[in-house]
Amino acid sequence: MPKLRIVKREKDLSAGMQLLGIFLACLLAVGLSMFLLWGQGKSPGKGLLVFLEGGFGSSFALEDMLIKAIPLYFCSLGVALAFKLKVWNIGAEGQYVWGAIGATLVALSGISENSWVLITLMILAAGGLGGLYALLPAYFKVRYKANEIIITLMLNYVAIYFLEYLVYGPLKDPLSFGFPMSPLFPEQALLGAIPGTRVSLALILAVIIGIVFYVFLNFTRLGFELKVCGESPRTALYSRISPARLVLLSMFLSGFLAGLAGFVEVSNVNRLQTSIVVGYGYTAIIIAWLAELSPWQIGLFSLLLAGFRVGVENLQLEMQVPAAFSLVIQGLLLIAVLIFSFFKTYKLKFKE
Amino acid sequence: MKMNPLVSLRNISKSYGSVRANDKINLDIYPGQILALLGENGAGKSTLMSILAGKSLPDEGEIYYQGQRVFLTSEKDSLALGIGMVYQHFMLIEEMQVWENIALGQEEGFWVRKNKIKEKIKDLIAQYDFTLDVDARVKDLSMGEKQRVEILKLLYQDSKILILDEPTSVLTPQETEKLFAGLRKMAREGRAVIFISHKLEEVLEISDEVAILRKGQIVDRVATRDIASPKELALKMVGREVLLDLKPREIEPKEEVLKLENVWGEKLKNINLSLRRGEILALVGVAGNGQQELVEIITGLKRKYQGKVWLFGEEARLFFDSPKSRDYLAYIPEDRLGMATCPELVLTENFLLTLRHHFQKGPLVDYKGAERDLWSKIEEFKIKTPGTHLKARQLSGGNLQKLVLAREFRREPKLIIAEQPTQGLDIGAMQEVWKLLLKAREKAGILLISGDLGEALSLADRIAVIFAGEIVTTFSSRDGEKVAQIGFFMAGGK
Numbered sequence: 001m002p003k004l005r006i007v008k009r010e011k012d013l014s015a016g017m018q019l020l021g022i023f024l025a026c027l028l029a030v031g032l033s034m035f036l037l038w039g040q041g042k043s044p045g046k047g048l049l050v051f052l053e054g055g056f057g058s059s060f061a062l063e064d065m066l067i068k069a070i071p072l073y074f075c076s077l078g079v080a081l082a083f084k085l086k087v088w089n090i091g092a093e094g095q096y097v098w099g100a101i102g103a104t105l106v107a108l109s110g111i112s113e114n115s116w117v118l119i120t121l122m123i124l125a126a127g128g129l130g131g132l133y134a135l136l137p138a139y140f141k142v143r144y145k146a147n148e149i150i151i152t153l154m155l156n157y158v159a160i161y162f163l164e165y166l167v168y169g170p171l172k173d174p175l176s177f178g179f180p181m182s183p184l185f186p187e188q189a190l191l192g193a194i195p196g197t198r199v200s201l202a203l204i205l206a207v208i209i210g211i212v213f214y215v216f217l218n219f220t221r222l223g224f225e226l227k228v229c230g231e232s233p234r235t236a237l238y239s240r241i242s243p244a245r246l247v248l249l250s251m252f253l254s255g256f257l258a259g260l261a262g263f264v265e266v267s268n269v270n271r272l273q274t275s276i277v278v279g280y281g282y283t284a285i286i287i288a289w290l291a292e293l294s295p296w297q298i299g300l301f302s303l304l305l306a307g308f309r310v311g312v313e314n315l316q317l318e319m320q321v322p323a324a325f326s327l328v329i330q331g332l333l334l335i336a337v338l339i340f341s342f343f344k345t346y347k348l349k350f351k352e
Numbered sequence: 353m354k355m356n357p358l359v360s361l362r363n364i365s366k367s368y369g370s371v372r373a374n375d376k377i378n379l380d381i382y383p384g385q386i387l388a389l390l391g392e393n394g395a396g397k398s399t400l401m402s403i404l405a406g407k408s409l410p411d412e413g414e415i416y417y418q419g420q421r422v423f424l425t426s427e428k429d430s431l432a433l434g435i436g437m438v439y440q441h442f443m444l445i446e447e448m449q450v451w452e453n454i455a456l457g458q459e460e461g462f463w464v465r466k467n468k469i470k471e472k473i474k475d476l477i478a479q480y481d482f483t484l485d486v487d488a489r490v491k492d493l494s495m496g497e498k499q500r501v502e503i504l505k506l507l508y509q510d511s512k513i514l515i516l517d518e519p520t521s522v523l524t525p526q527e528t529e530k531l532f533a534g535l536r537k538m539a540r541e542g543r544a545v546i547f548i549s550h551k552l553e554e555v556l557e558i559s560d561e562v563a564i565l566r567k568g569q570i571v572d573r574v575a576t577r578d579i580a581s582p583k584e585l586a587l588k589m590v591g592r593e594v595l596l597d598l599k600p601r602e603i604e605p606k607e608e609v610l611k612l613e614n615v616w617g618e619k620l621k622n623i624n625l626s627l628r629r630g631e632i633l634a635l636v637g638v639a640g641n642g643q644q645e646l647v648e649i650i651t652g653l654k655r656k657y658q659g660k661v662w663l664f665g666e667e668a669r670l671f672f673d674s675p676k677s678r679d680y681l682a683y684i685p686e687d688r689l690g691m692a693t694c695p696e697l698v699l700t701e702n703f704l705l706t707l708r709h710h711f712q713k714g715p716l717v718d719y720k721g722a723e724r725d726l727w728s729k730i731e732e733f734k735i736k737t738p739g740t741h742l743k744a745r746q747l748s749g750g751n752l753q754k755l756v757l758a759r760e761f762r763r764e765p766k767l768i769i770a771e772q773p774t775q776g777l778d779i780g781a782m783q784e785v786w787k788l789l790l791k792a793r794e795k796a797g798i799l800l801i802s803g804d805l806g807e808a809l810s811l812a813d814r815i816a817v818i819f820a821g822e823i824v825t826t827f828s829s830r831d832g833e834k835v836a837q838i839g840f841f842m843a844g845g846k
Contacts, residue, residue: 005425007409220715221708228705231694237653238683238691239705 005349013344021344025336026304032336033329042319054314055307061314066199067268069306070206071096071261075284076302077213078257080293082134084217085230085250091137091152093281094159095130095255099262101163102129104171104182104272107189115188122189122263130259131252133159138251142244148251160277167272181273191267202264206299209260214295226250258284279327283309286330290337305330356419358383358544359404359435359513364413366399368746373399374410375568381513386535386545388555388576390585391565397548398440398748400565401515404546405437406430434512438502438519440749441689446491453490454505476507480534494644495522495686503534514538515546518749520554521775522686524637524803526842532558550777551804552585564588602813605630608665609767609797610650615659617645619821623659627797629766632789634800634812634829637842642821643771643801650799651683651769663767678709682765684756686772686801688749692756695745699737700726702744703759710762729758734784750781757788768798774807786811809835817841 013021030051034044054061075092082089102125112118137155140146164180173183191201217223226246229236233243258281265276283305291297312326357380366374373396381387389397402408404415406424415422417433424430430437444453455469473486482500490498499522506514516535520528535545535558549555555562556576562585564572572588579585605628612625619642627633635643648654649661652672661668664680671677685691693702700719703726704711711718711725723740730737733754737747744752753773760768770789774782789798789811802808808815809829816826817838824841827834834841 219717219719221712221717222715224701224704224708224717227701228694228697231696232690234687234691235694235705238685239708240652240678 006346007349009345009347018344021340022337025340026333028339029329029333029336032332033325036325036328037319037321040321042321047315047319047321050318051311051315053311054318055309055311061307061310063198064310065303065307066203067306068309069302070200070202071265071280072283072287072306073206073299073302074209074261074264075258075280076287076291076298077209077295078130078254078261079281079284080288080291080295080298081213081217081250081257082254083288084226084293085246087138087141087247087251087254088149089134089137089152089251089254090149090285091134091155091281092254092258092261092284093277093279094152094156095133095258096262096265096281097156097159097163097277098133098255099126099130099259100266100272100276101166101262102126102259103263103266104185107185107266108171108183110186113188118186118188119191119267122267123260126259126263127256128259130262131254131256134251134255134258135248138248142247156281163272163277164274167274171272173271179273182271185267185270189267190270191264200264200268202267205260205264209257210295210299217295222249283330286334290334292341305333308333355382355384357381357416358418360416360419361400361404362414362416364400364403364410364415366396366403366408366410368399372568374403376413377565377568377570379563379570381544381546383512383544384539384542385560386539386547386558388559388562389546389548389565390550390552390555390562395565396568397565398517401437401517401546401548404430404435404513405515406435407437431509431511434510435515436506436509436511436513437515438499438506438517440517440521442495442498442502444490444498444501446489448490449486450484450488450490450493450501451486453501454486454508456505458509473504473508476504480507480537481530482534496524496527499523499531507538511543513544513546515548517548518550518775519547520549520551522772522803524842525805525839527803528554550779550782552779555585603630603794605797605813609663610799611660611662612650613660613662615646615649615657615661617642617649617654617657617821619645620649620657621821623821623823625816625823625826627767627799629795629797630793631813632793632798632800632811633814633816633826634802634808635816635818636802636805636808636838637818641818643818645821646818647683647685647769647771647801651681652677679763680766682706682760682763682768682796684760684768684770684773686775688752688756689745693744693752696743698741698743699747699755700740702755703729703740705759707759707762725762726758729755729762733758733788750777753777753785754781757785761788761792764795765792766796768792768796769801770798771801772803773800774804805838 030048034048037047038044055065056062075096078095079089079092103122106118106122106125111121133155137146137148137151140151141148167180167182171182173181175183193200194203217226225236225241228239229241229243229246236243261280266272269276287298287301287305291301308329309326312321312329315321315325316323359381361377361379364374364377365372377400389401391397399408403410404424406427406429409425415424422433445456451470451473454473470486477484482504484497484500490501493501499519503514519531523531535547539545547555547559556579559576561573561575562579563570608626608628610625610627612623615623623646635646637643645654649657652668655669663671664676689695693705700723704717704722707722708717711722726740729735735751735754735758737751747755773789774785777785792798800808800812812829814826815829817824819842825834829835
């Protein structure tokens with residue numbers, strides 16, 4: 001009787017094979033999604049076409065993908081930083097919201113006429129508020145051993161409700177005919193687009209932060225301490241590294257990055273409104289996980305998942321697919337990539 | 353042998369990369385027999401036994417159980433045949449209680465019948481004369497106690513073949529005696545016991561037969577009663593004569609580096625200690641008598657205690673806040689993999705753990721410089737490794753310990769706390785470590801916490817005996833009269 005055995009691989013897969021694996025995983029996810037489409041009585045072939053065209057098929061689509069990828073990228077970097085330390089920050093959504101609020105408050109404050117000054121202050125306020133909001137669960141974790149998963153998750157709702165309060169209340173634009181949104185930002189508060197495109201200049205910020213992130217983790221002493229602490233808190237203590245201090249620091253930075261995403265988003269839509277809350281913080285968890293916390297891969301997966309989002313939006317418009325379909329595809333992709341990552345460490349062997 | 357073997361290994365080979373860990377090994381295991389597996393670090397003992405325990409698969413070869421060919425593809429397969437192993441690094445769930453750890457995965461039916469399970473465990477504890485609280489949390493246990501939990505796990509499911517990897521390395525002489533009594537009992541009941549060790553006297557004392565491994569091959573297999581002396585055995589193992597005697601010459605002790613005044617802790621009772629640069633003070637005692645807490649207090653890992661601790665004439669709290677503390681004090685912990693090193697990090701990173709401030713360029717870490725330095729240490733300390741990009745867990749115990757020592761001595765410390773520094777090392781490595789410690793003594797005061805009385809006696813200038821959190825007595829290791837009474841002191845006699 002042939003017997004199937006699971007055997008641990010002795011060598012890592014080559015980079016080419018890994019890329020192929022991820023590609024196959026995407027194919028599997030998309031294939032399964034189309035199967036679901038077929039189950040709804042819609043043509044999967046047309047669906048696939050609409051999906052791909054909407055997500056990746058035109059320069060307009062690619063621009064859309066980039067625009068969505070940038071906040072996703074920042075959130076994911078933040079999440080990954082906390083995950084490095086095995087602190088499960090699933091509160092990027094809330095930290096992102098606070099970042100948006102911080103940026104908005106500065107933008108509308110009229111504190112400076114100078115665009116550079118104003119934008120710098122917006123960045124600091126967004127990152128700072130996001131960071132502080134992440135520091136709260138970190139403090140509870142360090143001081144009272146409270147579970148950060150639960151606290152960060154619940155704080156997301158607190159942040160979102162606070163945002164709603166602001167746009168329905170004190171920050172409501174008197175000219176908005178009752179719509180819950182803040183006034184438009186002054187000209188100086190807008191980041192603007194890369195000339196000739198609709199893509200925000202935040203792309204440049206993303207590249208810079210990505211490099212800083214990589215250098216920080218791989219070459220600095222603090223990054224080294226973070227790595228040690230994530231691997232083994234006991235060894236960290238032995239090496240006179242304080243895990244508590246690192247938890248606080250990494251959560252602050254994690255929130256800071258998510259806050260930046262909030263800044264990028266409001267400076268792109270020009271105002272604070274509830275529609276900016278679209279679950280970037282949750283998608284970020286998937287991205288961080290898929291990318292195995294590597295900043296380059298986070299970039300790649302941010303683009304991919306942003307493309308998926310845009311593609312599904314197109315599906316929604318053209319084929320009347322429910323909005324939840326986007327989440328379904330994300331979930332399928334996660335599962336597919338997890339299956340692949342299993343085969344990265346193990347292989348199947350047939351034995352007679 | 354008149355009996356049929358319980359398990360036969362035939363032509364077992366296993367390679368890790370270019371290293372041939374096992375090379376066509378044949379071995380028979382008989383019921384009712386204690387078989388010692390002897391060999392230097394990296395000789396392939398652990399590899400062979402992990403194959404038998406189903407933890408790794410051989411590249412080639414066959415395994416027969418009572419004459420029938422079997423495939424041990426997982427630890428489950430091996431356990432089902434009654435083959436179980438106690439690893440050097442324990443596989444226990446720290447947060448769970450002793451009885452939970454033992455019963456884990458062996459619950460019968462839907463309900464966990466707590467009382468019944470506990471009764472059965474208590475019976476086993478009594479049967480083998482182990483001392484253990486079934487309700488204690490594993491994280492609160494000493495290494496010796498954890499080992500007993502591991503053994504009970506196997507006995508609980510009535511394993512027929514028990515493999516113990518370096519079991520005595522974490523035990524005191526008394527605990528070792530108890531373990532041996534237990535093992536003999538298991539053999540009398542018809543179980544097969546495989547005992548992996550480097551300690552020659554022990555092998556002679558406990559085993560019925562000795563199989564000697566060298567470089568992945570079994571070079572000899574002899575009945576223990578045919579072996580005349582440990583020296584002969586050592587010769588067979590390393591292929592060269594080794595000295596087992598090492599007499600330290602006394603040097604003039606210098607200034608005091610460590611002083612404890614009336615220190616009280618959870619377990620500790622009124623500890624008074626003093627250590628000078630240039631001397632080795634051995635703290636001996638049965639494991640679990642407060643040694644761990646004492647070490648934690650001295651190394652600054654535990655800051656809650658009463659009394660005064662002075663390090664280099666400074667109060668401990670002040671000392672640990674000063675930059676001096678980064679290099680003056682070196683700690684070589686008992687737990688090499690998991691405390692002294694990070695199993696998943698590569699050697700260079702592990703080398704940097706306590707040396708990172710030596711390789712700092714602004715906010716950056718000078719990995720290249722550290723790697724160069726590590727290479728020179730690898731040569732100096734004769735660490736056997738193909739490179740610096742190996743993970744710590746891929747290194748054998750002896751080589752890992754040498755890495756830790758190389759790192760800690762690199763800091764040129766003035767006070768060294770060495771906890772079971774030669775545990776699990778072969779004679780060659782053990783002697784190297786001893787020589788290194790004796791050399792370090794010229795510049796540092798060394799507090800040696802050892803379960804190996806021979807080690808304590810051959811290295812230390814003074815000996816302190818700890819019992820039930822108290823230091824019973826302190827005396828010179830040349831005081832023959834007191835030395836003869838150590839066993840008496842370790843049991844709490846005054």
